[in-house]
Amino acid sequence: MWWMMGESGGHYCSKKFDDLCGQESDRAFGVSRICCFLRGVDIKSYLLLLVFLPMCLFGAYIHGQKISYFLRPLWESPPKPFNEIPHYYHENVSMETLCKLHGWGVRENPRRVYDAVLFNNEVDLLTIRWKELYPYVTQFVLLESNSTFTGLPKPLVFADHRDEFEFVEPRLTYGKIGGRFRRGERNPFYEEAYQRIALDQLIRISGIKDDDLLIMSDVDEIPSRHTVNLLRWCEEIPEILHLRLKNYLYSFEFLVDSKSWRASVHRYRTGETRYAHFRQADQILADAGWHCSFCFRRISEFVFKMKAYSHYDRVRFSRYLSPKRVQRVICRGDDLFDMLPEEYTFRDIIGKMGPIPHSFSGVDLPAFLLENSDKYRFLLPGNCLRD
Numbered sequence: 001m002w003w004m005m006g007e008s009g010g011h012y013c014s015k016k017f018d019d020l021c022g023q024e025s026d027r028a029f030g031v032s033r034i035c036c037f038l039r040g041v042d043i044k045s046y047l048l049l050l051v052f053l054p055m056c057l058f059g060a061y062i063h064g065q066k067i068s069y070f071l072r073p074l075w076e077s078p079p080k081p082f083n084e085i086p087h088y089y090h091e092n093v094s095m096e097t098l099c100k101l102h103g104w105g106v107r108e109n110p111r112r113v114y115d116a117v118l119f120n121n122e123v124d125l126l127t128i129r130w131k132e133l134y135p136y137v138t139q140f141v142l143l144e145s146n147s148t149f150t151g152l153p154k155p156l157v158f159a160d161h162r163d164e165f166e167f168v169e170p171r172l173t174y175g176k177i178g179g180r181f182r183r184g185e186r187n188p189f190y191e192e193a194y195q196r197i198a199l200d201q202l203i204r205i206s207g208i209k210d211d212d213l214l215i216m217s218d219v220d221e222i223p224s225r226h227t228v229n230l231l232r233w234c235e236e237i238p239e240i241l242h243l244r245l246k247n248y249l250y251s252f253e254f255l256v257d258s259k260s261w262r263a264s265v266h267r268y269r270t271g272e273t274r275y276a277h278f279r280q281a282d283q284i285l286a287d288a289g290w291h292c293s294f295c296f297r298r299i300s301e302f303v304f305k306m307k308a309y310s311h312y313d314r315v316r317f318s319r320y321l322s323p324k325r326v327q328r329v330i331c332r333g334d335d336l337f338d339m340l341p342e343e344y345t346f347r348d349i350i351g352k353m354g355p356i357p358h359s360f361s362g363v364d365l366p367a368f369l370l371e372n373s374d375k376y377r378f379l380l381p382g383n384c385l386r387d
Contacts, residue, residue: 082283083284087227087286089227089230098234099233099234104234104237106233107235112139113232114206114213114215116143116216117219119142119144119158123157123164124295124379126142126165127165135229137171139172140168140173141175141203142172142174143199144177147179148179150188209270211267212267213267216266217264220295223288239266240265242262242264242284244259244261245289246289246291247293248290248293251381253360253384263291290365297378298386299323300323302326306320306337341353359381360382362381
């Protein structure tokens with residue numbers, strides 16, 4: 001039996017265990033066990049692990065936001081539809097007839113109108129807005145902060161351009177508010193709510209009274225002049241009425257749809273009316289004005305807005321802020337944030353995918369815009385290049 005004994009007197013086996021996967025191997029530790037596992041994997045599985053799976057993960061990282069927006073109809077239902085009020089207007093039709101067509105009576109005297117906005121840096125659109133509304137607004141109320149909604153410091157742009165708005169000075173209630181600049185607070189909607197509460201106080205200072213009309217909308221949500229005149233003359237209008245606006249992007253060349261609804265007009269009630277920018281009622285008046293989103297003169301203004309507004313989380317890559325890319329996107333009518341449409345049905349999402357079609361209609365745009373077309377040419381069809 002001597003041939004079965006080792007030099008140390010232990011048992012010896014002639015079978016070699018060079019294979020680290022052998023159960024009796026003392027060397028089959030962590031990394032070795034992984035190697036053993038991989039020996040049993042064929043080439044297709046290798047490709048799956050090393051190529052296809054990382055590509056899927058990278059694709060999900062790049063396009064995850066698009067995927068979630070496309071699948072939105074699976075977990076989110078459309079909001080309750082508005083009660084649409086047809087809108088009638090012609091310059092040669094009397095106010096009594098127009099009010100009657102809407103189911104309202106006519107007043108002996110028009111209501112006073114207050115227009116209140118939070119201001120960021122939209123000097124051009126503010127000019128067009130106030131020129132459009134000037135004949136029928138009693139008091140313009142504007143609040144600006146030295147902070148964006150995302151907490152970035154900003155100059156007081158309106159204060160720097162105030163001399164350009166001398167035409168409204170006798171009717172202007174202007175206020176400034178300091179940003180909170182709270183470290184670690186990352187929800188821009190808190191800052192937005194804080195500024196809207198401050199605007200409530202400024203509106204009260206402006207001298208508004210019960211049953212006066214208060215327009216609540218962003219600077220780029222512009223009610224048409226005849227809409228405001230209709231509402232100030234008609235009796236029995238709803239206490240809160242949303243305005244259906246034509247929805248444009250970058251300029252009046254890219255008509256997205258007619259679904260903008262956040263703008264609203266309120267019959268003011270002391271202690272009850274609060275400035276807000278969300279749905280507050282079910283009634284909405286059709287074709288009541290224009291919403292021109294991201295309608296800026298300069299590329300730098302686009303970049304600033306992308307970093308400053310409440311949805312800054314949509315800037316997922318620094319390349320989105322490249323001036324060359326921004327200019328290219330504007331002229332194509334593509335999305336600045338490379339997102340899919342925010343819709344609630346697959347039909348609407350698919351129908352709006354891709355660039356916005358060009359519109360060549362300049363009919364029924366704000367009068368001041370057309371009267372000063374040389375200055376505001378960047379807002380008209382065929383003028384997508386920016387400074």
